[in-house]
Amino acid sequence: MDARLGDVIDDFCVKCRRLTNHSVVSLLNGAAAKVRCRTCYSDHDYRNEQAPPSKKDLKKAELFNAVLSGVAPPPAASEETAAGTDSKKAGKKPGKRAEV
Numbered sequence: 729m730d731a732r733l734g735d736v737i738d739d740f741c742v743k744c745r746r747l748t749n750h751s752v753v754s755l756l757n758g759a760a761a762k763v764r765c766r767t768c769y770s771d772h773d774y775r776n777e778q779a780p781p782s783k784k785d786l787k788k789a790e791l792f793n794a795v796l797s798g799v800a801p802p803p804a805a806s807e808e809t810a811a812g813t814d815s816k817k818a819g820k821k822p823g824k825r826a827e828v
């Protein structure tokens with residue numbers, strides 16, 4: 729199905745972070761090449777309604793690859809920090825120093 733300039737089509741807008749109505753502003757081989765979001769009026773390449781990978785997804789992929797390559801990611805760091813806080817609290821018991 730050929731698109732035409734000014735046609736309104738759905739596409740993912742990174743500024744709106746969701747699928748919104750877009751106007752076709754540029755064509756390539758009869759298909760939409762560039763579109764303009766009708767909500768925020770920003771132009772961008774037509775993404776075929778696909779959301780680009782988010783930073784979260786990239787981070788996930790990074791961790792996944794780290795696990796695959798045998799490098800342990802540091803998710804245990806938060807637990808160690810919590811344990812350290814507890815031991816510090818234990819050492820700061822009021823009374824002990826007052827006795828000395």
Ligand SMILES: [Zn+2]
Nearest residue numbers: 741744765768
């Ligand atoms: Zn938008």
